[in-house]
Amino acid sequence: MSVQIWTYLFIFLSFGLYIAIALWSKAGSTHDFYVAGGGVKPVVNGMATAADWMSAASFISMAGLISFLGRDGTYYLMGWTGGYVLLALLLAPYLRKFGKFTVPAFIGDRYYSQSARLAAVFCAIVVSFVYVCGQMQGAGIVFSRFLEVDITTGVIIGMAIVFFYAVLGGMKGITYTQVAQYCVLIFAYMVPAVFISLMMTGNPVPQLGFGSELTPEYGGGYLLDRLDGLSETLGFGTYTAGQKSTQDVFFITAALMFGTAGLPHVIIRFFTVPSVRAARVSAGYALVFIAVLYTTAPAIAAFSKTNLMNTVNNAEYTAMPGWFTTWERTGLIAFNDKNSDGRIQYVGDAATNELTVNRDIMVLANPEIARLPNWVVALVAAGALAAALSTAAGLLLVISTSISHDLLKRSLAPHITEKQELTYARIAIFVAVLIAGYFGINPPGFVAEVVAFAFGLAAASFFPAIVLGIFYTRMNRQGAVAGMLSGFTFTAAYIIYFKFISPELSTAQHWWFGISPEGIGTMGTLVNLAVALLVCRFTPAPPQDVQEIVHNIRLPGEHV
Amino acid sequence: MSNTHALSYWKANLRIVGTLLCIWFIISFGCGILLADYLDNFRIGGFKLGFWMAQQGSIYGFVVLIFVYIWQMDRLDRKYQLDQENHAKAEKDAAQEVRS
Numbered sequence A: 001m002s003v004q005i006w007t008y009l010f011i012f013l014s015f016g017l018y019i020a021i022a023l024w025s026k027a028g029s030t031h032d033f034y035v036a037g038g039g040v041k042p043v044v045n046g047m048a049t050a051a052d053w054m055s056a057a058s059f060i061s062m063a064g065l066i067s068f069l070g071r072d073g074t075y076y077l078m079g080w081t082g083g084y085v086l087l088a089l090l091l092a093p094y095l096r097k098f099g100k101f102t103v104p105a106f107i108g109d110r111y112y113s114q115s116a117r118l119a120a121v122f123c124a125i126v127v128s129f130v131y132v133c134g135q136m137q138g139a140g141i142v143f144s145r146f147l148e149v150d151i152t153t154g155v156i157i158g159m160a161i162v163f164f165y166a167v168l169g170g171m172k173g174i175t176y177t178q179v180a181q182y183c184v185l186i187f188a189y190m191v192p193a194v195f196i197s198l199m200m201t202g203n204p205v206p207q208l209g210f211g212s213e214l215t216p217e218y219g220g221g222y223l224l225d226r227l228d229g230l231s232e233t234l235g236f237g238t239y240t241a242g243q244k245s246t247q248d249v250f251f252i253t254a255a256l257m258f259g260t261a262g263l264p265h266v267i268i269r270f271f272t273v274p275s276v277r278a279a280r281v282s283a284g285y286a287l288v289f290i291a292v293l294y295t296t297a298p299a300i301a302a303f304s305k306t307n308l309m310n311t312v313n314n315a316e317y318t319a320m321p322g323w324f325t326t327w328e329r330t331g332l333i334a335f336n337d338k339n340s341d342g343r344i345q346y347v348g349d350a351a352t353n354e355l356t357v358n359r360d361i362m363v364l365a366n367p368e369i370a371r372l373p374n375w376v377v378a379l380v381a382a383g384a385l386a387a388a389l390s391t392a393a394g395l396l397l398v399i400s401t402s403i404s405h406d407l408l409k410r411s412l413a414p415h416i417t418e419k420q421e422l423t424y425a426r427i428a429i430f431v432a433v434l435i436a437g438y439f440g441i442n443p444p445g446f447v448a449e450v451v452a453f454a455f456g457l458a459a460a461s462f463f464p465a466i467v468l469g470i471f472y473t474r475m476n477r478q479g480a481v482a483g484m485l486s487g488f489t490f491t492a493a494y495i496i497y498f499k500f501i502s503p504e505l506s507t508a509q510h511w512w513f514g515i516s517p518e519g520i521g522t523m524g525t526l527v528n529l530a531v532a533l534l535v536c537r538f539t540p541a542p543p544q545d546v547q548e549i550v551h552n553i554r555l556p557g558e559h560v
Numbered sequence B: 001m002s003n004t005h006a007l008s009y010w011k012a013n014l015r016i017v018g019t020l021l022c023i024w025f026i027i028s029f030g031c032g033i034l035l036a037d038y039l040d041n042f043r044i045g046g047f048k049l050g051f052w053m054a055q056q057g058s059i060y061g062f063v064v065l066i067f068v069y070i071w072q073m074d075r076l077d078r079k080y081q082l083d084q085e086n087h088a089k090a091e092k093d094a095a096q097e098v099r100s
Helices: A003-024 A030-038 A042-053 A056-098 A103-110 A114-146 A151-201 A223-233 A246-262 A264-271 A276-312 A322-329 A374-412 A418-441 A447-471 A477-501 A517-537 A544-553 B003-034 B049-079 B084-099
Strands: A333-335 A355-357
Touching: A003 A114, A003 A151, A003 A374, A030 A151, A030 A264, A030 A374, A030 A418, A042 A151, A042 A264, A042 A276, A042 A374, A056 A103, A056 A114, A056 A246, A056 A264, A056 A276, A056 A374, A056 A447, A056 A544, A056 B003, A056 B049, A103 A114, A103 A264, A103 A374, A103 A447, A103 A544, A114 A151, A114 A264, A114 A374, A114 A418, A114 A447, A114 A477, A151 A276, A151 A374, A151 A418, A223 A276, A246 A264, A246 A447, A246 A517, A246 B003, A264 A276, A264 A374, A276 B049, A322 A333, A374 A418, A447 A477, A447 A517, A447 A544, A477 A517, B003 B049
Parallel strands: none
Antiparallel strands: A333 A355
16 A cells, blocks of 8 residues: 555544544533643543643654764754653642633732733744744644645645544543544654664664664664764764753743743643642653653654664665655755766765755654655654644643633623533634634744743743742732743844844853843743842732632642 | 741752752753763763753753653652652541541
8 A cells, every 4th residue: 555545544543533532522511622621630630731741843853963963953843842850840739729621720829910811822822833834844744745736725624623623522522632642643643663773783673773773785784873973073062072062951941841830731730630649640651652752752853863864875866766756846955966976975064965854753753764664754744743743732731711701701701601601612612723723824034933932931931920929929919920021032033133123132241141042031030030039028918818828739638 | 837847848858859950951962962962972872961851861860860750759748748649648547537
C-alpha cells in the first residue's frame, strides 16, 4: 500500500475514534463543561495534560530544532519539562484546593479586584490565541504535505473535528479525546525512533541508542563522537558542546520553565481532578508521559542529523533518493549548486553551503530518510495531527471559559442562569474556532515570533502573581497588580523592540546582559516580583477574609 | 484544626518544597548548564556527562523529584491527619459507630 493510502487510513481511524469519544462524553452542566465534572482520575488527567501540553511544535519542530542547536537545544528540553516541577510543587495542589474553574478566577478572588480579574482574562485570551493559531497552522501543514490537499481544506477539516468535540463535550469531551490523542501521538513518535535506533546502533531504546556505538554498516564508533566529528569537519561546530553564551541559555531555560508553569491551559487541567492529592499525583503522571517524548526527541535529533550529513554531503545531486525530490517540491529542502559541480556541499559556512534544510524535516521526513516501511511514514501524519488538535482544544476551552465564566458570569452579566452560561461557553468556543481557523489559513507572518511572547508573558504576569498569592499572605491587590503590569510591560517592550521595531539590532552585543528576547521573560518575572514586594510594603494588608482564603488553600482536605 | 497545628504543617511543607527546589536547581541549571562544560570531562558510554545531564538526566531527575514530593507530602498529610481519603473514611466509620 502506498504512503497516501496508509495516511488516509490512519487519519480516518483516529478521527473516527475522537468523534466516538465526543458522542459518548457529552457535557450536561457548566461543571462538566469547565472541569469535566471534577472527577477525572490522576492517570487519565496526567495523560490528557501531556497531550494538552505537547503541541504541533513539540511533535513536528522540536527534534529538528535540537538537531540544529546541538547541546544548546537543551533549553527546550529542560524548560518545557522542568516547569512541571514548579507546577507540581508551587501551583497545582493549591489551585486545586481553591477549587474554581479558571486562572482569572483565582487572580480575581485572591486579589479582591475586578480589574485584576479582567486583566487576567485579557492575558489568558491573548496567550491562548497566539498558541492556537500555531496549532491550526500546524494541522494545515500536515494535511497539505501528506494528503496533498491545499492548506485551506486541511485547516477546515481540523476545525470541524475540534469544533465537534469541544463544543459538544467541553472539558469532558476534550479530556477523553486527549487521552486517545496522547496514545496516537506517542505511538507515532516512538515507532520511527525505535526503528532508526535499531538500524543505526542495534539498541531498541532510542534514549540509550544515541549514546551507543554505531553498527558496522554505519562505520562503528560512538554515534555522538561521529556526529561531533562530522559537524566539526563540515564547520557546524561541535554538536555536544554549547555555542550560545551560558547566561543566555540559563535565562531562556528559566523563562520557558516559568512560562510553562504559568500557562492557563495547563493549569486548568488540575481543576478536573477530585482532590489535592490527586492534583499532585497527576502532575507526576503528566511529566512521566511528557518525558517519554522529551527524552526521545534529542535521540531523534542526533540520529537524523548524522543520517542527513552522511546521506547528502558531497553526494551527486542526481543520485539523491526519492524523498529528497519530494521534499524539495514542498520547499523544505532547497539545493543551490553554487560551484556547479553537480554535488551537494552541506557545510557550516554560508558562502559555500549549497543546501538549506527546514528543521521540520527532521521529524516529518525522518522515516523516509531512514527508508522505513510506508505505514511508519504515514503514522507521523496522524501523530502530528493528534498533537495539534489536542493542544488546540485545550486552548479553545481556556478562551471559552474566560469569556463565559470570568467575563460574563463573574463580571458583566452575573444574573445569567447556568444553562445560559453553558450556551455562551459553546458560542464562545465556536467563534474562537472560526477565528483560529482564519489565522491558520492566513497565518500572520509573526506566529513564530509570538511564541516567545506567549511564554515570556505567561512567565512575567501569571507565574509570580499566583505564587505570591499562595506563599505570601500579606501580598495585596496593589502589589500584585503593579507587579503584573510592570512585568508584562517590561517583557512586551523588550520583545517588541527586538522582534518588530529593530530586528537588525537583535544580536548579543545589543541585548541587556546578553539575554535574547526568548529569555527576557525571566527578567520580567524578577521585575514583577521586585515591584510587587516593594508596592506591597507601602500599602495596606489584604482584608481578613482574603487572608482566610490563603490559609485555607494551604491545607488539603475540607477542614479549618 | 488549631492555628499552631496548621502553621507547623505549613512550615514542614515549605521545608519539603524548599529542599526539592534546591535539588531541582542543581540538576537542571547546575549540572545541565553552569557545570556542563566541566562535567563533559567525564563520560558514561557514548555520552559526555554534561551533555547527558542537559538532554536526558535532568528530565529523569524532574520525574523523580515530583514522585518524591508526592511521597513526602503523603507522609506529612498522614502525620497531621490531613490525608483526605483516609480522613473521609475515618469520619464515615465514626459516624456509623455513633449510629450503631
